[in-house]
Amino acid sequence: MLTVYDRIPSGLLALEAPHLHECLSGPTLIHLPGQKPRPLFVSVLLHGNEDTGWLAIREFLRRQGDRPLPRALSILIGNVEAARNRVRRLDTQPDYNRIWQFAGKDTSDSPECRMARQVFDEMAARQVFASIDIHNNTGLNPHYACITRLDPPFLYLATLFGRTAVYFTQPKTVQSAAFAELCPSTVVECGQPGLPHGTQHALDYITACLHLSDFPQHPVRPQDIDLFHTVAIAKVPEDVTFEFHTPDPSFPSPSSDILFPANLDRLNFRELNPNTPFANLSPCEPARLSVVDEDGNDVGDRYFYLKPDGTLVTRQTFMPSMLTLDARIIRQDCLCYLMERYPLPA
Secondary structure: OOEEEOOOOOOHHHOOHHHHHHOOOOOEEEEEOEEEEEEEEEEEOOOOOOOHHHHHHHHHHHHHOOOOEEEEEEEEEOOHHHHHOOOOOOOOOOOOOOOOOOOOOOOOOOHHHHHHHHHHHHHHHOOOOEEEEEEOOOOOOOOEEEEOOOOHHHHHHHHOOOOEEEEOOOOOOOHHHHHOOOOOEEEEEOOOOOOHHHHHHHHHHHHHHHOOOOOOOOOOOHHHOEEEEEEEEEEOOOOOOEEEEOOOOOOOOOOOOEEEEOOHHHHOOOOEOOOOEEEEEOOOOOOOOEEEEOOOOEOHHHHEEEOOOOEEEEOOOEEEEOOOOOHHHHHHOOOEEEEEEOOOOO
């Protein structure tokens, strides 16, 4: 399933993400030499509709031309078929950022999991220096980095992207969690697709990481980072209907189980105080959000409660991230993550 090159395929850098299938047959790993032999690993398009990573690495390679790289570079171009269709993933596919849980052994026999394991093994053999997984959000979010460990090199890799960083331990099946076994790794979220600022930010970050000679071992200073911890994930159960709604007396009342505000994604990275309205539930048979913590426990009642008038409000302070207005993304992934501020380790 995986194609491996030791050069840039002819014509590749002329293609936009939806046309990569014209040059690539599927997931592709490209190894390029550099002055420092331990490679920087960059994964792009694990979600086919998040093209900022591809645009950034393409622009970097165009500018670099034939000049030698300061460090070896390995590039994984992920879900080419989803990119062709401008979607996160095809309905027949697993999520390409949920196939990486093995850390020494395979946990699935699917072609996609075997592909992920092959990438992992190749990069382990090459003694990968650092790993960057580049993504976009569909909702309104700032740019931020995510890490699965709090060791100084991981924190430094995050702050090299920006001061906002999120520490998470679930889901364990993401690429950055697997590569954390090999090297400092991070996910960088570059805002919504198609925005030049996101591409430039990712391009600058790739360039900076390629010029690193090593990672400092001293702790990151508290004034250099805003660190948050993902404490739970909220999903809409499959049997629950929902929609985004702006109340308007001139239109019939919606019939969905859950009504979210039409501007729900404006709550991303805002600390919500107790009693903040979050949604309206059907008065006939109130539905529930599924809210699960890192250990798989149902914690919905810890973070939300239902008022008699059907308004779902927050019970305690937390900060949501990755809220989106895209119903397909909500069904394929989640509604949002719940975060709390997190102190730097001593």
